[in-house]
Amino acid sequence: MDRAEILSRVTDIMRDVFEEDDLVVTEETASDDVAEWDSTNHVRMMVAVEGEFGLTFETNEITAPTNVGELVDLIEAKLAS
Amino acid sequence: MIDLAAFPHLQTVVAQVLSVWPEHESYIEARFEGDGHDFLQRADEFAALAVTNMGSDIRRYCEDYRWMCEEFLNEDVFFVRHGRYRLQTFAEAYEQVYSNADYMARYVHGILISQIIWRPHALAFDLFRTEFLPGIPEGGNYLEVGPGHGLFLYFASQRPLGKMEAWDVSQSSIAETRSALNHLGVVREITIVEQDVLVAPERSNEFDAAVISEVLEHLERPDAALRSLYSALKPGGRIFINAPINSPAPDHIYLWRDPEEFTSFVEGQGFEIESKHFLPVTGHSLERALRRKLSVSCIVIGRKPE
Numbered sequence: 001m002d003r004a005e006i007l008s009r010v011t012d013i014m015r016d017v018f019e020e021d022d023l024v025v026t027e028e029t030a031s032d033d034v035a036e037w038d039s040t041n042h043v044r045m046m047v048a049v050e051g052e053f054g055l056t057f058e059t060n061e062i063t064a065p066t067n068v069g070e071l072v073d074l075i076e077a078k079l080a081s
Numbered sequence: 082m083i084d085l086a087a088f089p090h091l092q093t094v095v096a097q098v099l100s101v102w103p104e105h106e107s108y109i110e111a112r113f114e115g116d117g118h119d120f121l122q123r124a125d126e127f128a129a130l131a132v133t134n135m136g137s138d139i140r141r142y143c144e145d146y147r148w149m150c151e152e153f154l155n156e157d158v159f160f161v162r163h164g165r166y167r168l169q170t171f172a173e174a175y176e177q178v179y180s181n182a183d184y185m186a187r188y189v190h191g192i193l194i195s196q197i198i199w200r201p202h203a204l205a206f207d208l209f210r211t212e213f214l215p216g217i218p219e220g221g222n223y224l225e226v227g228p229g230h231g232l233f234l235y236f237a238s239q240r241p242l243g244k245m246e247a248w249d250v251s252q253s254s255i256a257e258t259r260s261a262l263n264h265l266g267v268v269r270e271i272t273i274v275e276q277d278v279l280v281a282p283e284r285s286n287e288f289d290a291a292v293i294s295e296v297l298e299h300l301e302r303p304d305a306a307l308r309s310l311y312s313a314l315k316p317g318g319r320i321f322i323n324a325p326i327n328s329p330a331p332d333h334i335y336l337w338r339d340p341e342e343f344t345s346f347v348e349g350q351g352f353e354i355e356s357k358h359f360l361p362v363t364g365h366s367l368e369r370a371l372r373r374k375l376s377v378s379c380i381v382i383g384r385k386p387e
Contacts, residue, residue: 019369038108038364039154040375047161059155 001079003027006072009052014068017045027069053079083113088121090128094197097139102147111364112200123207128197130232134264135193142190146198149191156329166333171301174332182253188331189257193230201360201378205294205323208358208380210236213290213321217242221289224313226278226306227296229254231261237292238267245269246288248276278306284313294323298333307350314385319355321382322347328376339371343379352383 011025018036031037037045046062049055049071055078065071085092095109116124135142159167168174178184196202214236217223220243228234228247238245249255255273262271278293279302291310297303303324310320326337337343340359348354358380361370370377 032107036364038111039150040157040362040365043154043157043161044373047158050162059158062158063154 003072003076006053006075007068010049010068010071010075013045013048013052017041017048025068027072028067030067049075055079083110085113085121087118088125088128090132091121091125091197093132094128094139094143094194097143098146098194098198101140101143105147108363109198112198120204120207123210124197124203127203127206127232130235130265131193131197131230134230134261136264142194145187145190146194147191148187149195152188152331153329156331156333160327160329166329166336168332168334170334171299174299174334178332179251185251185253189229189254196230196232200363201325201376204358204360205378205380206232208382209233209292209294209321209323212356213292213319213382214240216319217290222246222287223290223292224248224288224310225292226310227254227293228258228273229295231258231265233292233294234258234262234271235265235267237290238262238269238271243289245271247271247273248278248281249273250275250277278309281309281313283309286313286315288313289315289318291318291320294321295325297322297324298328298330298335298337300335303335304346304350307347307352311351311385316385316387318385319382320352320384321380323378323380325376325378327370327374328378337379338374340377340379344381347381347383351385352381353386355382355384357381 007027014025015021015023018034018041020036023034031042043062046057050057053075055075061074065074085095099106132139156167168177196206217240219241222244223237223242225233225247227249234247247258249258252275255275258273279300291314293306293310297306300306314320324343326339326343337346344354344357359367360378360380361367362376365375367377
């Protein structure tokens with residue numbers, strides 16, 4: 001799975017969790033850029049990512065990503081391991 | 082950053098929290114957004130008491146608050162993954178939380194700061210002060226279960242009440258409450274006893290007011306706790322109940338999933354509902370919180386029928 005596809009699927013998850021159908025997501029999109037991206041929604045986004053990609057994150061991995069690029073990096077690394 | 086210059090004690094606590102947790106700023110911004118002057122004034126009075134209690138240890142309290150929030154985040158991950166609280170029994174909570182004195186001390190510190198920083202906690206306390214306390218008749222008898230940081234007791238003690246009594250299952254928690262009341266200069270008699278509300282000897286028609294805030298979700302049989310308090314109240318006596326739904330925490334075991342389920346539970350123990358308030362987690366509307374199964378504090382003021 002390439003980064004573009006991961007980003008596309010992550011975008012769908014973010015639009016659902018943050019309830020913003022028109023949310024524009026790039027690898028540079030950070031939590032500070034999205035009003036709804038708080039700690040509560042972050043957990044829900046990460047658990048949705050687990051379900052979407054068939055992964056399980058460690059606790060430190062759940063809290064680590066602060067932007068979408070870091071999240072895509074993490075998903076790539078988990079899929080490769 | 083929000084300007085709290087007119088509320089110096091809130092400002093002190095917020096500054097300390099941000100000094101140990103700068104990344105918490107956007108949350109704090111959201112928490113104070115739209116708060117009115119009168120509410121902030123009362124919140125500042127609460128913060129003044131907390132600052133007095135914490136004294137020179139305020140930084141440690143704020144560090145413990147950050148630690149507690151991280152513990153809560155771990156519980157939230159479990160809750161979202163599995164749709165239930167991690168712990169199911171009081172015995173598990175006792176083993177993992179209540180019997181660990183160091184953990185409990187940090188937890189209690191974190192909770193005190195959360196009363197100031199978390200909007201539902203601050204609003205719940207405000208409802209206690211503005212809606213519940215003024216309705217207690219002069220000379221009325223007051224009972225509280227789980228007095229914890231002691232600030233509900235403190236504000237109650239400032240009113241012309243009759244007998245005041247509090248029950249707690251933990252000696253260390255009782256010591257914390259007594260210490261807080263001493264720090265705050267409370268001199269009137271308040272009986273604080275080691276007593277489990279679930280096995281309390283029956284008390285009947287004795288109290289005009291009962292308070293049980295953030296206790297029921299820690300119990301396997303919250304129904305038995307409310308029935309005990311129902312018995313202890315006089316006919317017409319009022320009860321202040323505060324319990325969260327969908328609110329994972331290291332020692333929460335009883336899960337209610339929506340406000341109607343909770344109010345039906347209260348009515349099921351015999352109480353008439355005088356008023357109810359549902360306070361969503363900071364940054365979310367009630368509708369969204371319910372749709373997404375986020376934490377909502379349920380404040381119910383009930384009455385034992387005449």
